[in-house]
Amino acid sequence: MPTTVLLVDDERNIQLTLSRALSMEGYAVEVAGGGREALEKIAALPVDVVVMDVRMPDLDGLSVLEKARETRPELPVVIMSGHGSLDTVRSAFKLGAFDYLEKPITEKEKLLVAVRNALALTTLRQENAALRREAGPAEMIGSGAAMRRLFDVIRRAAPSEGRVLVTGENGTGKELVARALHAGSRRKDAPFVKLNCAAVPAELIESELFGHERGAFTGAVAARKGKFEQADGGTLFLDEVGDMPAAMQAKVLRVLQEGEFERVGGQQTLRCDVRVVAATNRDLPADVKAGRFREDLYYRLNVVPIHAPPLRERREDVPELAARFLAEACERNGRRPMRLAREAVLSLQAHEWPGNVRELRNLVERLAILCDGPEIGGADVAAVLPDARRPRPDRFRAGASFHDLVEEAEREIVLGALDAHGDNVAETARALGLERSHLYKKMRALGVKRGEGEGS
Ligand SMILES: Nc1ncnc2c1ncn2[C@@H]1O[C@H](COP(=O)(O)OP(=O)(O)OP(=O)(O)O)[C@@H](O)[C@H]1O
Ligand SMILES: [Mg+2]
Numbered sequence: 001m002p003t004t005v006l007l008v009d010d011e012r013n014i015q016l017t018l019s020r021a022l023s024m025e026g027y028a029v030e031v032a033g034g035g036r037e038a039l040e041k042i043a044a045l046p047v048d049v050v051v052m053d054v055r056m057p058d059l060d061g062l063s064v065l066e067k068a069r070e071t072r073p074e075l076p077v078v079i080m081s082g083h084g085s086l087d088t089v090r091s092a093f094k095l096g097a098f099d100y101l102e103k104p105i106t107e108k109e110k111l112l113v114a115v116r117n118a119l120a121l122t123t124l125r126q127e128n129a130a131l132r133r134e135a136g137p138a139e140m141i142g143s144g145a146a147m148r149r150l151f152d153v154i155r156r157a158a159p160s161e162g163r164v165l166v167t168g169e170n171g172t173g174k175e176l177v178a179r180a181l182h183a184g185s186r187r188k189d190a191p192f193v194k195l196n197c198a199a200v201p202a203e204l205i206e207s208e209l210f211g212h213e214r215g216a217f218t219g220a221v222a223a224r225k226g227k228f229e230q231a232d233g234g235t236l237f238l239d240e241v242g243d244m245p246a247a248m249q250a251k252v253l254r255v256l257q258e259g260e261f262e263r264v265g266g267q268q269t270l271r272c273d274v275r276v277v278a279a280t281n282r283d284l285p286a287d288v289k290a291g292r293f294r295e296d297l298y299y300r301l302n303v304v305p306i307h308a309p310p311l312r313e314r315r316e317d318v319p320e321l322a323a324r325f326l327a328e329a330c331e332r333n334g335r336r337p338m339r340l341a342r343e344a345v346l347s348l349q350a351h352e353w354p355g356n357v358r359e360l361r362n363l364v365e366r367l368a369i370l371c372d373g374p375e376i377g378g379a380d381v382a383a384v385l386p387d388a389r390r391p392r393p394d395r396f397r398a399g400a401s402f403h404d405l406v407e408e409a410e411r412e413i414v415l416g417a418l419d420a421h422g423d424n425v426a427e428t429a430r431a432l433g434l435e436r437s438h439l440y441k442k443m444r445a446l447g448v449k450r451g452e453g454e455g456s
Pocket of ligand 2: 174175239
């Protein structure tokens with residue numbers, strides 16, 4: 001996404017000359033002809049820096065600055081004034097202006113330097129904030145609110161000894177969460193052992209969990225440690241725990257309660273120090289109600305619940321994930337680095353992602369293999385995502401809240417209308433019978449980032 005400069009001035013020729021100078025430097029330029037429009041755009045668009053006149057007919061620059069502080073305190077604002085009394089300058093700095101330029105701006109370079117410095121400040125602040133926040137778990141990508149919340153819970157839960165139950169749809173990253181919990185615990189140098197509870201054959205359950213002595217049964221040619229013993233001192237990850245057969249549930253419950261077990265065919269009672277992290281894509285409380293899953297085991301496992309959010313509820317993370325997966329796929333497949341065009345990213349963001357991050361990863365890999373050019377376009381994505389925007393005949397679906405369904409519908413309507421009007425926000429608003437500011441707000445709320453070129 002290009003860096004966006006919001007230029008606020010009521011004089012048409014200043015708008016023209018300055019926005020040209022900024023565009024030539026590669027910035028995306030938004031123009032507001034007055035203070036109110038400036039505030040609307042600051043609220044609705046991904047503005048990175050503001051260059052603003054002080055004297056404007058509707059709302060002066062200082063008032064805009066003051067109001068913008070409330071909603072976007074980190075947004076750098078460069079003030080311009082031709083009537084530069086010392087008082088104005090002083091007030092501007094007091095209100096937190098980043099810099100001050102005297103009008104007329106005859107040297108474009110001064111403007112550009114001010115903008116560059118303002119942006120450098122933002123980058124520095126963001127880096128500091130990121131350092132303070134600490135990085136998320138190593139391989140987990142995501143910087144939207146949902147993922148920040150997830151990283152926060154992981155950070156709190158990891159060092160504790162509490163058992164964690166990770167829930168979430170297929171491909172949401174439950175295993176990564178489990179690994180991050182291990183990596184953030186005092187057990188990090190001990191083993192992380194995974195057991196897929198759905199894949200253990202009935203006759204091997206006990207030996208798989210607790211191991212066996214040599215000769216314990218036909219085929220037991222050597223003694224073998226079970227998963228609990230292998231994980232001693234570390235973490236045992238019980239994956240697909242909701243699919244654990246009843247016989248296995250009883251055995252696992254016993255170890256969790258007593259902390260003891262015997263190998264199959266063994267006489268000795270063994271103890272082990274294992275932290276259990278379990279994961280499921282099933283609705284375990286429903287399985288408990290239906291008698292498919294033991295309630296006592298459920299409560300033992302679910303001390304700290306952690307939910308991995310589906311990708312369609314954190315579309316803001318799609319660009320970053322896609323970029324990383326594309327780089328990895330190119331490398332894996334021996335291809336030159338490729339990039340995703342804006343339209344490609346937008347269609348990826350609009351997709352429903354039933355298979356979540358795994359689906360995104362596979363799809364990006366397919367694109368990396370199938371596409372020729374250095375850039376993957378919107379049409380390339382549409383070809384592998386044929387149903388991207390086809391309206392669903394039946395909007396209701398079980399498990400989705402009314403709010404989510406309405407939001408989905410709104411996103412489709414807004415994206416469709418923007419498509420039909422070449423991303424021109426003013427025309428789209430007119431076509432939908434909405435105030436332009438209302439549409440901007442809506443777009444922001446829905447995470448729709450389009451129409452950047454509008455107004456410049
Ligand atoms: N936040 C993330 N950042 C980077 N990669 C991710 C992220 N979340 C998931 N992935 C990747 O997506 C794929 C699926 O993740 P993972 O296996 O952890 O999901 P899961 O929830 O356990 O899925 P399932 O329920 O199907 O077992 C993996 O390749 C993983 O590396
Ligand atoms: Mg998994």
